[in-house]
Amino acid sequence: MRIGGEWREAASGEWIASENPFTGEEWARIPRGGETDAVSAVDAAYEAGQGEWKSLTATQRGRLLFNLARLIREKGQRLADLEVTDVGRRRKEALGVVEHLAGYYEYYAGLADKIEGSVTPFDKPGFLHYTVYEPMGVVVCIVPWNGPLLLATTKIAPALAAGCTVVVKPSEFASASIIHLAELAEEAGFPPGVLNVVTGYGAEIGGTLTSHPLVRKVAFTGGHVGGRAVAQSAAQGFKHVTLELGGKSPNIVFEDADQEAAVEGVSMAIFNTSGQACLAGSRLLVQRSVADTFVKKLVDHMSGAKLGDPTELDTDIGPLATRPQFENVLTHLQVAKEQGATAVLGGGRGRPLGGENGLFVEPTILTDVTNDMPIAREEIFGPVLVAIPFDTDEEAVQIANDSDFGLAAGLWTSSLRRALEIPRRLQAGTVWVNTYRTVSVMAPFGGFKDSGIGRENGKEAIKDYLEAKSIVIRPSTANA
Numbered sequence: 001m002r003i004g005g006e007w008r009e010a011a012s013g014e015w016i017a018s019e020n021p022f023t024g025e026e027w028a029r030i031p032r033g034g035e036t037d038a039v040s041a042v043d044a045a046y047e048a049g050q051g052e053w054k055s056l057t058a059t060q061r062g063r064l065l066f067n068l069a070r071l072i073r074e075k076g077q078r079l080a081d082l083e084v085t086d087v088g089r090r091r092k093e094a095l096g097v098v099e100h101l102a103g104y105y106e107y108y109a110g111l112a113d114k115i116e117g118s119v120t121p122f123d124k125p126g127f128l129h130y131t132v133y134e135p136m137g138v139v140v141c142i143v144p145w146n147g148p149l150l151l152a153t154t155k156i157a158p159a160l161a162a163g164c165t166v167v168v169k170p171s172e173f174a175s176a177s178i179i180h181l182a183e184l185a186e187e188a189g190f191p192p193g194v195l196n197v198v199t200g201y202g203a204e205i206g207g208t209l210t211s212h213p214l215v216r217k218v219a220f221t222g223g224h225v226g227g228r229a230v231a232q233s234a235a236q237g238f239k240h241v242t243l244e245l246g247g248k249s250p251n252i253v254f255e256d257a258d259q260e261a262a263v264e265g266v267s268m269a270i271f272n273t274s275g276q277a278c279l280a281g282s283r284l285l286v287q288r289s290v291a292d293t294f295v296k297k298l299v300d301h302m303s304g305a306k307l308g309d310p311t312e313l314d315t316d317i318g319p320l321a322t323r324p325q326f327e328n329v330l331t332h333l334q335v336a337k338e339q340g341a342t343a344v345l346g347g348g349r350g351r352p353l354g355g356e357n358g359l360f361v362e363p364t365i366l367t368d369v370t371n372d373m374p375i376a377r378e379e380i381f382g383p384v385l386v387a388i389p390f391d392t393d394e395e396a397v398q399i400a401n402d403s404d405f406g407l408a409a410g411l412w413t414s415s416l417r418r419a420l421e422i423p424r425r426l427q428a429g430t431v432w433v434n435t436y437r438t439v440s441v442m443a444p445f446g447g448f449k450d451s452g453i454g455r456e457n458g459k460e461a462i463k464d465y466l467e468a469k470s471i472v473i474r475p476s477t478a479n480a
């Protein structure tokens, strides 16, 4: 762990074994942090916030973020390799993520000294009123295993730009790359303790972090069970919270869509990252007039997909990141088949050459699914697409919105009317038209309904790490 600029083992001396999902073998050990370590990380962040960090100008903070972005570009190969080994992310994707990360730090580096308050009119004669924005203080960032570096960065970058100090709690399944990121931050010049990493199980140290009195904000990405626990705990201390939770996003294909582009887009939307993405387009809603031909094209497109070693650049589908997740996906598939779903592609465990013991699930497309079946309602978080036909625009919108989640949605159409009308009717934080997964640091991202509270990315996100303060000055007390 990295706490206050020092390497630390867990106070208990215990470790968590980390499995390489391609080989199925242990490749690293992560300190199993406990309450003492969590408290120590928050204390270190608090102390750092009172020292040199506090005296830096916003422009100086921005320069440190620019330094970090440069180091990520120079040394990103190592960050990428760590994610490939730790969570089975394909190298091609991991290298893209690293490039994206640098862009995040650059974006918020540029914003650091553009946090502006304002002087506003005031309804009392002669008074001066202005607002300033101040860093909240210690921020705890809790991150899942599916995209550790990126999902930590969406929090760390605006938090540091705002002048906060940070404790990151990575997933117990995916800590290695974030520990290395903290090391790079110190190399970039951030004072020790500004960015700390404490590792361990959420159930064991999460509560200590989210209830610690010195913590002012918790930024969480993960599932809705963890999210609810975090929100409840943070509420006890009236801490600010943002929650980025799961999804079951519809991808709607109309009969007037460019079918080839839609085949590409729909398969990429679910099968990239082996379906382990909150924004995965896991429900295909396809207009009945083209449903059979579209699904057949999709099956043909994916039939040749190469499962295998995530380090190889021609691999299309890597392993799932964790063993519990792998078992969970296979159980969901079995139940769906028992309930009448038909696997027109895949449907079971994959055993590619060299990865026979790895955590592979075949890319799977299920038909004979209705939107009330668990496979269509629950977030499976694997390479599993359900196909559901619809007849009218009305019905497409109704099925799309008939979900507890509301993270993202896609639609494929050549109709300008549909491209303009349908997004406004969908309950989702992001709607893509004739594209999917096109995310940007500049575009707010987050969910409706059970998909979360608040938005990350974009200029506004920095305000989630700032407290607004109103200052009211009476110019003279002479007549008081």
Ligand code: NAD
Pocket (backbone or CB within 6 Å): 142, 143, 144, 145, 146, 147, 151, 169, 170, 171, 172, 200, 201, 202, 203, 205, 206, 207, 210, 221, 222, 223, 224, 225, 226, 227, 229, 230, 244, 245, 246, 247, 277, 278, 279, 379, 381, 407, 446, 447, 451, 452
């Ligand atoms: P998870 O909720 O099990 O764990 C996420 C993190 O929370 C981990 O670090 C875990 O240790 C910690 N945690 C768990 N219980 C906690 C508690 N009681 N208190 C404090 N911390 C606790 O999620 P996961 O399985 O690691 O990740 C997959 C989930 O993340 C999926 O639901 C996925 O959709 C979601 N996700 C959402 C987004 C988004 O931006 N909306 C992005 C990626 C992943």
